[in-house]
Amino acid sequence: MFHPLRVSEVERLTDDSVAVTFAVPPELHETFRHTPGQHVALRRFVAGEEIRRTYSICAPAVAAPAAPVLRVGIRLVEDGAFSTYALKELAVGDAVDVMPPTGRFVLEPRAGHFAAVVGGSGITPVLSMAATLLARAPEARFCLIRGDRTVASTMFLDEVADLKDRYPDRFQLVTALSREEQQSGLDSGRLDRERLAGLLPALLPVADVDGWFLCGPLGLVQGAEAALKELGVGRGRVHQEIFHVEDGTAAVSDRQAAAVPAGAVLTATLDGRSGNWPVQEGESLLETVLRARSDAPYACKGGVCGTCRAFVVSGEVRMDRNFALEPEETDAGYVLACQSRPATPEVELDFDR
Known part of the structure; x- marks a missing residue:
């Protein structure tokens, strides 16, 4: 069931992405209280045609009685009917039909060591996971390995940096840029299977990680999954969510x-x-x-x-x-x-x- 919610903020993250926050009225607080990692479907009508798109919630999850924060990250997709509208037209005060949070790519806050490999806008649900986990579970640790094209194209740069500042001993951040050299850190290049298979054991005790969360384009997720399998990680500890499946992938005749x-x-x-x-x-x-x-x-x-x-x-x-x-x-x-x-x-x- 969709609910019309008013936009309370539209924040430009990069040249091709925004974070959109919706105002949730008190009577819908429990309806829109999310588990870290979940997403919502947004709906609009254009010339009588219904358009639905799914976007992950990037805000930390909060428990009652605090009001839930419903904030999603949207990256522009070429010829995207909803993403183009979100970046070029959507404004504070506009009403958008929003479906309650759903999805099973989630991390309930608990003690343990967790890690994520993300690419591009795949950071969105993982940001909610890491922020909620570190705030609610003092014994928990989180390692984030993220890949982006350039610094300028990196979504939620400030939010991730803030986690590093607040939890220097429990939050580990590694960034790889595919189209830009960094002054420090990893050499430029994509996070493919071969690179991850060599990188991950050097970063953290792979066998001791309680849960791996992979999110991003299909190629990155498949490569990370293959690298973890090569490193002996059981399938039950690996969770994934795909963004940006290319047209024709696994299509049938x-x-x-x-x-x-x-x-x-x-x-x-x-x-x-x-x-x-x-x-x-x-x-x-x-x-x-x-x-x-x-x-x-x-x-x-x-x-x-x-x-x-x-x-x-x-x-x-x-x-x-x-x-x-x-x-x-x-x-x-x-x-x-x-x-x-x-x-x-x-x-x-x-x-x-």
Whole structure:
């Protein structure tokens, strides 16, 4: 369910990014209280067309009775319908439809040693994680390895520097620039698998890290995941969220996408109400539900945000691509409805589980 919230601040971070803060009225404080790492979906209508985009919350999480701070980072995407609007038009006082926080790429504050490898705007959810963890868990430590193109393109530069100043003994920061030399620190270059496999053991005791959080473009996350596997880190300690999946990545052919069993029917439960509808050729199961239920949850429709996660009660489905669900989730029977198509004549999904 979306709620219209007023913009209370638009802060320019770099030439191509902003941080947008929304005013949350008292009656919605608990609705918009987030866990560090979660995101929200934003919605606007252009010429009658609905546009939804997902953005991570960068502010620290606060406990009741303090008012939640709803602040998101938005980076300009070429020809992006929402990001262009956010950078060029959005102003204080404007109302934007916002969905309550969601997402499972989270870090609940607790004692331990944690680390993150991020690229570009992937810093956004990790900033919330690190700031909340260090403030609430005095015994916790956090290591941030971040990659950016140049200093000028680095989002939340001041906020990260402030964490380093406030927690010099518990917050470790390593920055790699791919298009600019630094006076100190790492040589310029991308954070790929080979580089990370050599770098990480030199920075921290890899085996003793309680949780690894990888966030950024697909290539960086895949490279970091491969490096950690090479270093013997178990999959259960690695968490990831993908930003900026290139068009065509893991795409399926038109013939595959259109292959629907004859007479296929979808039964779906959403907010306690069930219905069943025929699945048309070429459409995903999410699109089937949306024809009858406009309140079906979704944001990106690209297999990245995980908003449309549903449990397969019966039948079989195939996912075209998945960049949001962990292996243990798919093993348990969860799928992304936006990327799922029926593999059997009858399929039942539950969006409420």
